[in-house]
Amino acid sequence: MSMSVEPQSWARRKLVAAARVSAGALGPALPPALFLTDPGRLADPARVAAGLPAGFGMVYRHFGAADRVAVASQLARICRRRGVALLIAADPALAMRVNADGVHWPFRLRQEARQWQGRFALQTVSAHSGREARAAAALPVDAVLLSAVFASNSPSAGAAIGAVRFRDLVHRLGMPVYALGGVTADNAGWIAQSAGFAAVEGMRAFEKAGA
Template identity: 45%
Template sequence: MWEVACVLARDAAKVSGASALPPLLFFTDPQRTPRPWDTAARLPAGAAVVFRHFGQPDARGTALRLREITAGRGVRLLIGLDADLADAVGADGVHLPERALDQARELSKAQPQWLITGAAHAGSALDAPGVHARVLSPVFPAGGPSGATPPLGLDRFSALAESAACPVYALGGVDAKNARSLIGSGACGIAGVSAIQAAFSA
């Protein structure tokens, strides 16, 4: 998956200049990725971890552990929604759910060095001031919270990515078997949860 993600990133950079974006985003989930540091320790330099704690009590400790691992490997760390935690652990940015995209402009002013990504789903507008990239899902039939949402499919994803005001990652049902089909789709990279964990397992 890493090789395909890098091809997508290079293709997107030719069009949008998005060369500073990580090709691969590993999204954590307390249920599906209970030991995110194991996967983080195997990610290639240049990838990124998006730590989503969903209010879990050990969030700070896990974030600090991820920061230590990612900093030593050249992997960026984004914190889901929680800008205070991101600042406290020295993260490289934040990932915002759609409901919180209105925070992006102020965050980009307050933390101009941060990478800010934002979620996007079928039918949602892809313009969001202050956001460097959107994560659009689900591209393919997916598990997790996206499982009940009809997949976009490659044609619809490509059309949305082409019309977007910023680079767009592909999320949802992307795995080692279908990742290559994203080449030429306009995606700037791949995002995932379980599939990335599986791809970088021991």
């Protein structure tokens, strides 16, 4: 996927450079990098979405928010305008309503991917260990988000896998994987030759004021 490059900070340049490498690992059908929303850690996802380079992707995790339809609709408009793939977490009905590109499933809901096979361009699933990643690889999904690769601020993150073990797991898994958990401009390049990457706070480099 092509990625537009706007005037960037050092962190943006590092992330875009890592994404170009990840694109070679994942192939043209998948975004090389994903921005994950988290209302507890980043209040306005539209400001980040508005600065994402074309070819990137984002996962909207609404956690049942009352304004989820309005927010998803806003994000869908931004993503279409910027050429960013939009996935809605655990909510295929909302994904269809806003014409999103796909659905991201938490591991506990992984079997739902079978029901929605062929209905979306993309389906991804979370995994938090090698065992879960292998289980996810047996599903009709396009990629696995494996965490936590690096030390993370997420309250749900476990012990960090580390870049070396992560690369080994990706090699043995034999399917597209995104590194999640503690990914930043400083370390995204450590895993880019074998996988894509996903982040919450690590994508703040693309945040636009007043979006």
